[in-house]
Amino acid sequence: MCRVVDLQQAVLAKNDLGARRLREELAARGTIAVNLLSSPGSGKTALLEGELTAARERGVPVAALTADLATENDARRLARSGVPVKQVLTDGLCHLEAEMLAGQLDGWLPEGTRLLFVENVGNLVCPASYELGESLRVALASVTEGEDKPLKYPTAFGLANLVVVTKTDIAEAVGFDEAAFRANVQQVNPGVEVLLTSVRGGVGRGELLERALAVHAGEPVHVPVMARRPAQTPLHEHDHEHEHEHEHGHEHEHGHPHPALHL
Amino acid sequence: MHEMSIAMAVVGQVEEAARAAGATAVRSVLLQVGELAGVVPDALGFCFELACADTVLEGCELVTEAVPARARCGPCADEWLVGMPPELSCPVCGTVTAELLTGRELQIVSVRWEDDRVPAATPERTPQER
Numbered sequence: 001m002c003r004v005v006d007l008q009q010a011v012l013a014k015n016d017l018g019a020r021r022l023r024e025e026l027a028a029r030g031t032i033a034v035n036l037l038s039s040p041g042s043g044k045t046a047l048l049e050g051e052l053t054a055a056r057e058r059g060v061p062v063a064a065l066t067a068d069l070a071t072e073n074d075a076r077r078l079a080r081s082g083v084p085v086k087q088v089l090t091d092g093l094c095h096l097e098a099e100m101l102a103g104q105l106d107g108w109l110p111e112g113t114r115l116l117f118v119e120n121v122g123n124l125v126c127p128a129s130y131e132l133g134e135s136l137r138v139a140l141a142s143v144t145e146g147e148d149k150p151l152k153y154p155t156a157f158g159l160a161n162l163v164v165v166t167k168t169d170i171a172e173a174v175g176f177d178e179a180a181f182r183a184n185v186q187q188v189n190p191g192v193e194v195l196l197t198s199v200r201g202g203v204g205r206g207e208l209l210e211r212a213l214a215v216h217a218g219e220p221v222h223v224p225v226m227a228r229r230p231a232q233t234p235l236h237e238h239d240h241e242h243e244h245e246h247e248h249g250h251e252h253e254h255g256h257p258h259p260a261l262h263l
Numbered sequence: 264m265h266e267m268s269i270a271m272a273v274v275g276q277v278e279e280a281a282r283a284a285g286a287t288a289v290r291s292v293l294l295q296v297g298e299l300a301g302v303v304p305d306a307l308g309f310c311f312e313l314a315c316a317d318t319v320l321e322g323c324e325l326v327t328e329a330v331p332a333r334a335r336c337g338p339c340a341d342e343w344l345v346g347m348p349p350e351l352s353c354p355v356c357g358t359v360t361a362e363l364l365t366g367r368e369l370q371i372v373s374v375r376w377e378d379d380r381v382p383a384a385t386p387e388r389t390p391q392e393r
Contacts, residue, residue: 001378002376008372009280093268129265188348
């Protein structure tokens with residue numbers, strides 16, 4: 001018999017559930033996760049080197065997990081800061097998922113870690129769809145990438161709790177228009193803070209650490225419009241608590257076009 | 264390309280539901296894809312076909328329904344289509360605390376499958392999962 005069944009399942013429900021569990025587990029251990037998203041070469045690792053070193057100097061227990069398709073180069077760089085670092089090789093996968101992260105933390109994340117920095121795979125598209133149980137999602141863009149990056153990748157920048165601009169020491173040389181960048185960020189994520197940093201120029205070192213520690217202190221984190229859903233408004237106006245029965249014992253064409261199935 | 268992961272998640276969820284219901288073949292899946300979901304329907308369709316191979320979904324058609332993104336401003340109650348790239352501040356009063364009504368869906372709405380169930384007088388309800 002041919003039957004049309006309403007499922008109403010979110011495709012990413014499994015990842016979202018995994019992310020929620022991981023967030024709760026981390027919270028129980030007193031750990032806040034920071035998810036760093038950016039395109040390849042934007043300077044995530046360089047920024048992180050500075051933040052991890054600043055954390056060690058201040059005696060803040062931090063750890064970092066860095067994901068790449070290949071090489072352990074980033075882990076080697078980050079390990080010089082002296083904090084616990086782990087490299088994840090994604091075996092070709094373009095993003096991290098909550099379960100993958102949870103599996104990596106198992107038996108590795110040191111007790112008492114206050115902040116866990118997660119350097120996602122360099123990619124502004126795919127990682128944006130996957131929550132990792134983070135409490136702070138940071139989208140980075142370097143001044144060389146163009147002011148319209150936030151408009152080109154609205155999901156990545158639109159879901160960020162904080163936006164960081166890197167390599168500002170060369171902003172003038174590459175003609176970076178800071179005002180235009182800020183306006184573009186505000187278009188897709190009104191009200192989000194934009195931090196200007198330069199590892200080489202020594203600008204903004206430790207500021208990401210400050211923001212992450214503020215999360216721990218219970219200060220409100222910016223909630224992006226894209227992540228804000230009205231509590232009582234259903235996504236669909238239809239009642240899906242039913243099943244369409246088709247009283248035919250044979251294969252047949254439906255009398256209505258498929259997209260109109262749920263009426 | 265995360266569309267492969269998405270496609271595999273869709274196939275996995277439909278397979279599970281089909282198995283529970285005793286379905287013998289899945290003919291089509293209707294998926295809502297929000298404008299801001301960050302998924303390319305064409306790429307998803309390509310991956311879906313691959314992900315269906317050797318499953319009860321073999322040969323299954325993926326029908327995607329695009330959902331435009333709409334936002335609502337709390338203070339002035341204005342509602343607007345945010346467009347792409349999205350404009351997420353209220354175009355009327357400039358408020359930055361709007362709510363997104365639609366546009367981030369990535370939702371399996373319904374499936375059409377074959378099964379051997381005898382039609383009951385009162386149809387059983389499909390188990391609802393979150």
